[in-house]
Amino acid sequence: MSRTQPSNGALTSLESALAELLDGLVAVAPVSVPLEQARGRIAAATAELAVPQPEWNRAVIDGWALRSLDLAGASSYSPVPLINAPVWVEAGDKLPDSCDCVLKAELVESEGPIAQAYMDAIPGEGIRRTGEDISAGRPVLLDGRRIGFADILAARAAGFERVAVRSPNIGLIDVAAGDGRLLTVQLIADLLEGAGMRVSVKTSARDAKSIAGALASHECDLMVVVGGTGFGRTDATAQALSMDNALIAHGIALRPGHTVATGKRGPVPVVALPGAPDQAFAAYHALVQPVLDRLTGRTGRFGITLPLARKISSTVGIAEIGLVRQEQAGWMPLGVGDLSLDHLRMADAWLAIAADSEGYAAGAPVEAFPLRMA
Template sequence: MDSPDADETPPDRRTAGFKDRTRIDAARRRVLDAATPHKRIERLSLVPADGRALAEAVTSQRAVPDYRRAAMDGWAVRAEDTFGASDRSPGILRVADDEPSSSPETAVGPERAVRVHTGSELPDGADAVVMIEHVERVGEELEVFDAVTDGENVAPVGEDVAEGQLLFEPGHRLRPSDLGLLKSVGIDRVQVYERPTVGVIPTGEELVQSDPAPGEVIETNGLTVSRLVERWGGVPTYRNVVTDDESALRAAIQRDLTKDIVVTTGGSSVGARDLLPEVVDDLGEVLVHGVALKPGHPVALGIVEETPVVMLPGYPVAAIVNAVQFLRPLVKHIGHLPDDPPPTTTARLDQKIPSEPGVRTFARVKVADGAAGSDDDSERDDDGSAREDEESDSLPTATPTRASGSGVLSSVALADGWVAVPEDREGYDAGERVAVERWEWSA
């Protein structure tokens, strides 16, 4: 049985193994509760502020537009001078200027019109714009075939943004469109939270960076995890490989306690060379060791001198799954960044995905587009939804890349996402609708 609320770590992990495994949501909650968001703030110009979390509310410094402007190409007029104008009985106005005007220098007086372009400032005295297709110029006169009302085809002051309007709350993550809005209201620098720092420590005496001899393995977890941290909004420091030695591991962790988060790869299980949980427990506290998820249940989560330590398993797929489930939320939490769920695609399985009851299984899948279907041609039920037979034809197909194997990195790299089988299911049958999490597409 899983023990979602167990607070005590077995005194001898190598003997006890993983008889009790914490449910994934409880494990995540436990480490997030132990972590404190940092308070470091910096002031940045707009381009480097992209993707950063605001540290203060932002209000508009000016209205947009801050002048009345023409919303159409045409002629600026007094609306009252066009009343009664029609195709049969056009209104006659005097042309105020031979050249198109985009400034208020030429005022609009009684029965007078000034040429304007979309976005140009409305001349003094004008209160409306007649579209260019509704007039005809004859010499110095303008025949108006359509009456306009006060304010018609005119963008008022503050139509887009009012002066003093609240634009963003603290904690909002800035997007490219936000940067354009800020620039439009006269803001060129903002207060944002610094990106959280993460020390990434690959461990294992068998790891090398290149040219492996028999029995050696090229280090990939640290590279992958550091790049994920960067994508999630953190600043990774990718360290050299640390061998399976208690003193070396202790020193490596202590060195990176200046970071907001320490993450290690390998050495988190209960084997003779899995020393990290003991080292972390000696330096601080292991909060969780063994989680009810697959692949990667030997993950461990701890805290040392108020710095969370994420001990990822050494198998590549297990390391990635656990990084997404635990490291990503920590980066977001400590960096004041929104922890939005990954985008998902609804698909139909073409093969069965087995799962152990009480364990959340992450099955890697490839997604292929279904047959193109037209909503207009499909039959629908009374509630407006597409009928099952029509819908099944148009849904994408999800194909597992590998049913098991946490050491097969290609099963993730060649997948489009994964299907998370919840703890209360014994898997999904072929033909079932599933949500494919596109975790690598999310920031």
């Protein structure tokens, strides 16, 4: 495998570094998890339903089960006598075979020798037809899609107790900061776990030998290192990757986060993030997230496109990560390329500005990706 580590202070393009990380990478094998642990993870293919949901026509309101043909012309001024006696059903009950609608209790007079209806109905009114929720032959969960509350609901309705997901094992290595603070590694752990990953955390001293040992001790699908990626005297993460010829690049044309290092240990990609929270945050979304998407088989990410409330300027030759907040029907830029903690906590979404762009004019429609899940 070729290595693209820059020399003489040159920066590797984000596109080039990402292409090498993704080269040859395939989705991990599915695992079965209890349904209550599935939300937020990425679904793998599930068996097709053998029977439709619901399996039979079912009442969705309490009332009288009837044939719609028997109700033609019925109104409060001209009630229609019912030849066939109505059948009382509760919401959720199976509908009698001869019936195709349900009327509320007050719309049918059942006292006396002959019942009569005070309103007509169309077929299907007040009921849920067979297969109207999910037809037979369709999967409950869609392969490659993030599992949400509606997916859980559908799986429960179909009687599933476990589902198949792709949940890569991530080795997270904390190259201990000199002040002992864990802000950044905790941020990245939260992001990974929120994406449905299985995360194991190890701490390493800041020397190259210790970092290399921590990398070698992890059995995982992706390694993420936090800290020690700078060009200072105590930064040794890139050196550790070089020790076993695993380094792809050190120094990416990305802002914030230009000191990122990337590599591969055999088939396992490695992304080493800077220790500063904003730089790690930006590099996570630019480099780690696409790797997770490939490992989970995620089918795509869809942002929200809104006009910019204010101009965004960007430096040509550097990919930049920005944060925006939704105000009325537009995106208000909070920060681009330099992200404060206040920007991070106030942002609704993030966006990427390509290296060949000078930015976006006010009013230009831009796509941003939500940071908060409902």
